[in-house]
Amino acid sequence: MNDLITYLRSPVAIRSRCGQLFQNAVAGNSRYFDCDLAPLSHAADYVIDVIRSEYPNLQIPFHSRWRHMTAGGITRLEQLDSLLAELSPHEKAIAKFDLAIISVLLDAGAGSNWYYYEPVTNLGFKRSEGLAVASFQMFCQGAFSSDKTSKMRVDAQKLQDFILSDLVQGFQIRPDNPLVGVTGRLQLLQKLGKVLTALPEYFGENPRPGNLVNYLVGKVNNNQLEAATVFDAVLSSLSEIWSGRQSIAGVNLGDVWRHPDVADDGFVPFHKLSQWLTYSLLEPLQELGIEITGLDQLTGLPEYRNGGLCIDLELLRPKHSDILHTPHSVESPVIVEWRALTVMLLDEIAACVREKLSMSTEELPLVKILQGGTWTAGRKIAAEKRADGVPPIQILSDGTVF
Structure with a gap:
């Protein structure tokens, strides 16, 4: 089995x-x-x-989540680097993993009737771009952090405490602006919080999704890391967050x-979302100077x-x-x-x-x-x-x- x-x-x-x-x-x-x-x-x-x-x-x-975060031609990734400027390169990679993981997991189809209005740019976005921009803004505003002095992070405690109104507010959900699968997304975030806590070997003693960087850096050999190794880490560490799936031996x-x-x-x-997430985690690793091999x-x-x-x-x-x-x-x-x-x-x-x-x-x-x-x-x-x-x-x- x-x-x-x-x-x-x-x-x-x-x-x-x-x-x-x-x-x-x-x-x-x-x-x-x-x-x-x-x-x-x-x-x-x-x-x-x-x-x-x-x-x-x-x-x-x-092809990664980072492309959607430039929707409307806005240089949000430069803004992100500016907000993370005081961090070390390794800490910056952890923060970017935090954002990528949470954003990808929230990117599972928005439906044709939902959109996100971004006040700071006065622009509106639908579908994947809307979900990306919404999750980006939520991250920057500290929506996924339980530490008010350190907003630019995602941590297990906040995810476990996440409630429907947090998602409704962050994604601007209203009767005239419905988002499909809201309950499924909420359960996904809450389960993610529990998984982070249960797997310190992947997510650390102070559990954050971004701590997966530490695990993967430990797999680097001669400054190289296979894409399939990142994929395996994503699947092995996050498999328990999915609801209503097939199982073998529990x-x-x-x-x-x-x-x-x-x-x-x-x-x-x-493993669509897991591969999409894998592709999205490769760039922060490359920014650490790690060569990614075996992409295809x-x-x-x-x-x-x-x-x-x-x-x-x-x-x-x-x-x-x-x-x-x-x-x-x-x-x-x-x-x-x-x-x-x-x-x-x-x-x-x-x-x-x-x-x-x-x-x-x-x-x-x-x-x-x-x-x-x-x-x-x-x-x-x-x-x-x-x-x-x-x-x-x-x-x-x-x-x-x-």
Whole structure:
């Protein structure tokens, strides 16, 4: 059982289990989707056009939470560095881990009707950018710290004491400004507080999520750290915060679901938020002078922008009309299969993009193609095809998966 748990937490398992459904779909045997690779070249061209529009010199940053914190062209990260200026580089990395972890965990789909108004800039933001800016401002105002003399931090005690009104106020939730999955987000923060306290080996004796920096620095060898090591630390330390998930021998598996066409136990792992978090933790580590290796061991992110891109560019075609017209739960086989096919198609798109640009995996890793890239392209084509830019498939979100 321990071996199976370890396996299901690995990027190898994500690609292997998703690959079963991909091969099935390519062979025409999928229950829900036709998978056609003929439009792959066109899809790569569409993504490249978006990349060149966003990053003409092809100097693409990582796909991470930090990109959303510059929404509206505001230099919030420079403001953050200014606020943290008196800290040592190591302490600054811990604070940035605090912010990244809390912001990513609160970034699980906002719904189409919510927005955040930022008083200091007089700007409004929706979806992921709105959630990022809201969590950034909450962090800077000390919303996650129990120490009034040290606002720029997240600590276990404050998270455990977090109440619904804190979230309602921070995210400006009102009857006319509803945020989906509010209760799920609150429970996630409270559980995070308990996990921080229970795992001092990861989060220290004065528990903060940012203390994971100390654990990871201990894994550095010859000034190098594998991306998969960061991913494993995220999964091992945070697995217990997720609600309503599959478990093995009492161990919570996180973003792992079942599909009837997957061999053996039927488990299909994704770990979308955990990989998104991993990508977001790499930059503070790089700022410490640590070289991150093995970036492409991790996978593309199976969420509705990347998945929507695959449908809107006709790499995937739903076999039944109700797939597009009926909302689906996260654990439904339709959504599990859509996400699995998205993981594999992102690898295919990335390979085609690199070939067309004559760039290597080292020059253009998947994490940059996602940023440049497929996520932005998914949003762009959704806006071209549907009112309000909604994804082609509707998901019943609990605020903890997407």
